[in-house]
Amino acid sequence: MTGRPPAGMTAGHDTPRHRALMLGFLLQRLLSAVVVLAAMSVIVFAGVYAIGNPIDVLINPAADQVTRAETIARYGLDRPFWEQYWRFASSLVSGDFGTSFVFNIPALPLILSKLPATLELALSAMLIAILLGIPLGMLAGLRPEAPSSRAIMAGSILGFSLPTFWVGLMLILIFSVELGWLPSGGRGETVVIAGIEWSFLTIDGLAHLVLPALNLALFKLSLIIRLTRAGMRETMLADYVRYARAKGLSRARVVGVHAFRNILIPIVTVLGLEFGSVVAFAVVTETIFSWPGMGKLIIDSILTLDRPVMVAYLMLVVAMFVLINFCVDIAYATLDPRVRLGSR
Amino acid sequence: MSAAKAERPAALFWAEFAESRVAVFGLVVFALAVLAAVFAPWLTPQNPYDQAGLALMDARLPPGTVGTGGYAHWLGTDAAGRDVFSAILWGLRTSLFVGVAAGAAALLLGTTLGLAAAFFGGRIEMLLMRIVDLQLSFPAILLALVLVASLGQGLAQVVTALVAAQYAYFARTVHGAALSERRKEYIEAASGIPLKPARILLRHLLPNCLPPLIVVATVQVANAIAIEATLSFLGVGLPVTEPSLGTLIANGFQFMLSGRYWISVYPGIALLIVIVSINLVGDRLRDVLNPRLRR
Numbered sequence: 001m002t003g004r005p006p007a008g009m010t011a012g013h014d015t016p017r018h019r020a021l022m023l024g025f026l027l028q029r030l031l032s033a034v035v036v037l038a039a040m041s042v043i044v045f046a047g048v049y050a051i052g053n054p055i056d057v058l059i060n061p062a063a064d065q066v067t068r069a070e071t072i073a074r075y076g077l078d079r080p081f082w083e084q085y086w087r088f089a090s091s092l093v094s095g096d097f098g099t100s101f102v103f104n105i106p107a108l109p110l111i112l113s114k115l116p117a118t119l120e121l122a123l124s125a126m127l128i129a130i131l132l133g134i135p136l137g138m139l140a141g142l143r144p145e146a147p148s149s150r151a152i153m154a155g156s157i158l159g160f161s162l163p164t165f166w167v168g169l170m171l172i173l174i175f176s177v178e179l180g181w182l183p184s185g186g187r188g189e190t191v192v193i194a195g196i197e198w199s200f201l202t203i204d205g206l207a208h209l210v211l212p213a214l215n216l217a218l219f220k221l222s223l224i225i226r227l228t229r230a231g232m233r234e235t236m237l238a239d240y241v242r243y244a245r246a247k248g249l250s251r252a253r254v255v256g257v258h259a260f261r262n263i264l265i266p267i268v269t270v271l272g273l274e275f276g277s278v279v280a281f282a283v284v285t286e287t288i289f290s291w292p293g294m295g296k297l298i299i300d301s302i303l304t305l306d307r308p309v310m311v312a313y314l315m316l317v318v319a320m321f322v323l324i325n326f327c328v329d330i331a332y333a334t335l336d337p338r339v340r341l342g343s344r
Numbered sequence: 345m346s347a348a349k350a351e352r353p354a355a356l357f358w359a360e361f362a363e364s365r366v367a368v369f370g371l372v373v374f375a376l377a378v379l380a381a382v383f384a385p386w387l388t389p390q391n392p393y394d395q396a397g398l399a400l401m402d403a404r405l406p407p408g409t410v411g412t413g414g415y416a417h418w419l420g421t422d423a424a425g426r427d428v429f430s431a432i433l434w435g436l437r438t439s440l441f442v443g444v445a446a447g448a449a450a451l452l453l454g455t456t457l458g459l460a461a462a463f464f465g466g467r468i469e470m471l472l473m474r475i476v477d478l479q480l481s482f483p484a485i486l487l488a489l490v491l492v493a494s495l496g497q498g499l500a501q502v503v504t505a506l507v508a509a510q511y512a513y514f515a516r517t518v519h520g521a522a523l524s525e526r527r528k529e530y531i532e533a534a535s536g537i538p539l540k541p542a543r544i545l546l547r548h549l550l551p552n553c554l555p556p557l558i559v560v561a562t563v564q565v566a567n568a569i570a571i572e573a574t575l576s577f578l579g580v581g582l583p584v585t586e587p588s589l590g591t592l593i594a595n596g597f598q599f600m601l602s603g604r605y606w607i608s609v610y611p612g613i614a615l616l617i618v619i620v621s622i623n624l625v626g627d628r629l630r631d632v633l634n635p636r637l638r639r
Contacts, residue, residue: 036478047494161623163570165577166612169597173605184601277483284485287578288597299578302493314490321482 029329033322040318041092045085048311092315098308102301107312111294116196117187118293121285122278124200124209125216126271133221134267137228142255144233152225159222164281168215168288175211183208185290212289216281220274227270231263238262272328276321360632370624377618381436388430389415393585407606420606422595428606431592432614438588439618442499443569446506450568451561453507454514459553461515462522463545473519479512488571489580497583502575506568517560521553555633562626566619573615589615 079087091098097107140149176184187197187208200206235241236259244254283295290296294313301309362368380387407420407428419428457476461469479487491505525531526549534544573590575581577597582588587595589611596607 044490047490157623157627158620161566161620162616163574163619165574166593166616169593169600169608169612173600173609177601177603177605273481277486280483280486283489284574284578298489299580302489302580310493317486318482325481 026330029326033326036322037319041089041315042085044311044314044318045088046081048307048314088311097312097315100301100306100309102304102306102309107308108316110309111297111312111316114292114294114297116198117291118279118282118286118295120198120200121209121212121216121291121293122275122282124213125278126220126275128213128217129220129224130271132217133224134228137225138232138255138260138263140225141229141232142236144229149229153229156222156225159218159225162218164215164219164284165288167218168212168285171211171215172288182211184211185288187292212285212291215289216278216285219281220278223270223274224267227267228263231266232259235259235262268331269328272324272331276317276324279320280317357632361628364628364631367624367628370621370628373617373621374625377436377614377621378440380433381440384430384433384437388427388433390427390430392426392431392434393587406604419610420604422592422599422607428592428610431587432589432611435587435589435592435611436614436618438499438582438586439569439572439590439615442503442506442572442582442588443565446503446510446568446572447561447565449503449507450510450564451514451557454511454516455518455550455553455557457511458515458518459522459545459550462519462526463541463549469519472515476512476515476519479509480516484509484567485571485574488575489578492575492580497580499582499586502572502581505575506571509571510564510568513560513564514557517556518553521556522549525549525552559626559630559633562622562629566622566626569615569622570619589618 088098095108099105100107100110103110136152140152143149172184175182185208187205192198198205200209236255241254241258244258245251249258279294282291282293283298285291286293286295287299294316298310298313300306301313385391407418419432421427422431457472461472487509488505491508492502495501495505531544531548534548539548572581572588573593576588576590577594579594582591584591584595592611593608593615596604596609596611600608
């Protein structure tokens with residue numbers, strides 16, 4: 001998934017040959033993305049198809065044989081697997097994921113209506129992870145032996161080991177039940193902008209957002225601390241950093257500008273790749289904090305065997321991962337000076 | 345250094361491992377957890393899943409209360425009147441079994457595929473590693489969730505889902521190790537004798553790929569336990585008839601908001617102790633087995 005541009009591009013200036021290479025690289029990544037999407041649609045459909053008969057959910061057990069047969073025929077459940085897949089795939093292309101068995105509305109709009117809540121949560125978590133993780137990681141990397149650095153690293157090990165749901169429970173127990181400072185679930189008061197509800201614009205909404213965002217951020221926070229620390233330790237020993245110091249630049253400037261810029265490349269890459277997993281882990285956090293996002297919807301639909309919603313959610317997540325990988329590949333080619341494609 | 349006196353590799357290894365007191369502590373705690381799980385029927389005052397032995401009068405007793413059984417419930421009781429301490433030890437059995445079984449099966453599957461890819465090369469390698477890479481770009485928890493959703497609830501289903509979600513880590517690790525080992529002279533020498541490919545693979549290549557595999561295996565057992573607990577907490581993992589620590593935590597969650605913290609929190613602490621102790625051991629193994637840190 002993380003293919004690099006061909007070596008010929010590294011010499012890159014604004015030449016026709018270079019542009020052709022870039023175009024070829026883009027097309028190749030795009031093609032592989034499409035192949036992955038198609039393969040995953042078969043796997044997802046087959047996986048979900050294997051689940052027990054959705055008829056049991058759809059039809060009142062007391063219904064007579066005629067009603068049963070009618071319903072089965074209406075949803076195409078009596079057709080062979082490949083025919084069902086073909087119908088599914090062709091309607092997929094036109095954006096039709098079928099209708100939720102439970103809510104009786106189209107699956108895709110249903111999921112998309114929950115998307116803003118999940119994105120709000122995921123972005124807040126990423127923000128917390130970045131704003132806390134990079135400074136803490138730099139601190140730990142600058143003075144690796146100091147007690148404060150050891151404490152930061154011990155904390156990051158805990159952040160890696162603790163299961164997300166466990167931390168969520170503890171946050172609720174401490175801040176909601178014992179201290180009573182923050183609410184334990186829901187989105188709180190929301191403001192509607194462009195037809196979409198947002199929590200972060202009201203005090204009450206923010207209060208509801210803090211715990212779940214912190215919960216979701218913890219794993220990424222630990223990751224960013226470790227990455228930044230490792231990058232910092234390496235960078236501070238690099239020749240150009242020593243040179244900058246020798247030149248008489250202040251320590252703050254060397255750390256804040258010279259070193260900081262160079263540790264950003266791996267961090268940006270990982271952040272990009274990890275955003276997908278933040279959305280995936282939102283499944284856990286949303287369930288604990290009753291956050292009405294896509295994650296809670298998928299758990300509910302698994303429990304009720306709501307096949308179209310499950311398939312639509314999974315395809316959406318797969319598409320998101322493929323898109324993220326694609327973007328990171330492109331971003332990498334633009335960020336890293338060695339593969340700079342500078343068109344200026 | 346004390347390690348210099350030891351002769352056998354195992355003793356050397358242990359001496360180096362034991363230099364970290366935290367790691368030894370982790371190992372001891374993990375060993376105690378395993379013992380507690382194995383001997384749960386003899387260590388607990390009550391079989392928590394024998395319905396006849398439960399009394400509703402005992403429901404939700406706070407820690408330390410003496411119930412109708414005439415003994416103190418040191419960690420309290422749950423909504424059905426189960427002794428939380430007993431439930432934890434029995435739940436530990438399930439959690440550890442799932443973690444170790446899934447870890448071992450994933451190790452076997454992943455190692456086979458990774459070795460095969462490195463050994464045969466060509467299209468087989470490309471195809472296998474392409475699948476592995478693709479799988480690794482998705483979080484294991486999501487894969488496990490999808491698999492459990494399609495396989496249904498149950499012990500075998502959860503273990504299968506965990507193996508399918510985790511084998512890729514082993515495959516990638518052993519593939520990488522085998523690729524770098526394959527170029528070394530002892531493999532060339534063995535092929536020159538010539539030994540049979542199967543013998544070279546199993547007796548020469550595999551043993552030298554073990555160090556990184558051991559590290560990954562430790563971490564993956566901890567991960568398997570954590571993922572299983574998460575799935576069970578979400579209600580899609582183990583059924584109530586085979587409760588793990590995750591199931592116990594889920595059962596107590598609804599009572600936590602009303603202040604009856606013990607039903608969820610004590611199983612949670614047990615889960616935490618197990619996972620952290622395995623990770624401490626794994627962290628030390630990583631340092632001891634890393635050739636780059638060799639002194």
